[in-house]
Amino acid sequence: MTQPVLGFVGLGQMGSRMALRLLEAGYPLVVCDRVEASVAPLVAAGARRAESPREVADLADIVLGSLPTPDVVRAVALGTDGVLQGQRARCFIDLSTTGPRIAQQVGAAFAEAGRVALDAPVSGGITGAAAGKLAIMVSGPRDAFDEIAPVLAVLGKTFFCGEKAGQAQVLKLANNLLAAAALAISSEAIVMGVKAGLDPSLMCEVINASSGRNSATQDKFPRAIIPRSFDFGFATGLSHKDVRLCVDEAEAMGVPMVVGSAVRQMLAVTSATYGADSDFTSIAKVVEQWAGVEI
Template sequence: MKDTIGFVGLGNMGRPMAERLIGAGHSPVVYDRSQAAMAELATAGAPTAATLEELAERVETIFLSLPTPEVVLAVGRAIAAAPGRAKRVVDLSTTGPKSEMELADILNGAGVALVDSPVSGGVAGARKGLLALMAAGPSAHFTVVEPLLAAFGKVIRIAEEPGKAQVMKLINNICSAASLAITSEAMVMGAKAGLDADVMVEVLNAGSGRTSASVDKIPRFVLPGSFDFGFAISLSLKDIRLCLDEAERLGVPMMVGNAVRMLFAVTKADFGPDADMTAVIRPLERWAGVEVRGRAAREA
């Protein structure tokens, strides 16, 4: 499949996924607005494209890993306008179902199919090939890209229609964000009561309070005080907003989800859009007058 795969977007998630394709023996043609990002992938063995249009002229399958629906749609329009070889686009981004269906219309109008395949698992999962991929798109095109997606992790087929995988991704993300929010609140409460943070995590993970936050995000990125999980609070808030917008469209109340959005919004306002999502505990710490840090932070 040399020179038949393209990859657009070499950020925190895109770069390790492109590297996974290279490690699996492929030579994805890469494009990013950052020349430095492309240069790093070129060093790893990936050919580069000077423009989106050039990339679309050289490859049949184009992967997208982009930060917002607006950027995804702009890239989709550029691909659709290019008189190239592209037969299908695989969108690994989180855009929400409305934007994804709009993207499908844009691409289909140019004879290009869309496979909607958002991912979950963070930067660490992308590096290790342990992501969960939710895929929705025409069966004929899904069959072509499924072996490629397998380089990133576990592929779960959701539906035939693009947009359905986005709904599943939003459901996953709101559950993940909610678990981080409530576990952060609980850890701050325990710290205020004088409990040891490492012991709290040990108990939660041995009992029914176990969540992805208590297993991974809190012990690895909060207790040491590093706050470097690798996903910006602005992107987390975008995903939460997309979920709540879709829930409203469907007529589903999201009372807990709205509370989660408030905490993430406060964190963004207090610490800036580039703050790590694990920083959601920091406003809670400030309000309570305590810090939740573990043994590693105390011994540093």
């Protein structure tokens, strides 16, 4: 069976690694990004360059996107030079974290045109993207999911969340809220211990053998905070965007987000203090600064 030609729009830290895995798996690949430095390595590895999402969709059967914000996803998918305007592609897979409302808009527009869009946000960071070990949450028509499952299997483990557009996005927002909340509250707990004279590595060891263990104490503190590299690989601005989306969506659904709102504020302070491009583990530095100690 001939492999489909794939298109990939958005070659940032996540997208570039996912695109390379698809290329290395033997899929013909067409790529597009506004940053030439992101496109060149994939072209050198055998991908074909396109100048716009529309051109990608003129050349590919299936188009994947990994994009930073809901507005960018809307423009890439539905804009005048977007994927929906292409003549060949019949399926658009959005790997971004955008919230359910954008997924519903995109899904409805593609369905009206006789095509299909699936929202497929991913979790696992740049390490998971490079290793093909992402968790991929997918929602949309089941037959379309079954058709594209082999493509997504190159990138990680898939979880079918339902046929309603946006269901995968809700699950991804919930996951990212939990990750950010764990980082924020663990920063407060570890800083408290350090101020009392405890060793932060010992604290993480004990916490991870106890009921307080979480993704921050198990991974982010040992890898990026205690060594003071603050380079876990996820930008503060993106984490803030995800948590803001989660809180906004929850409020629209009538679900209270008391703790989530506090996490959103902590990320807003971190972004204002260290910049949106800082690593989101910098949230620990905010707590350090307030407490007058250093982990």
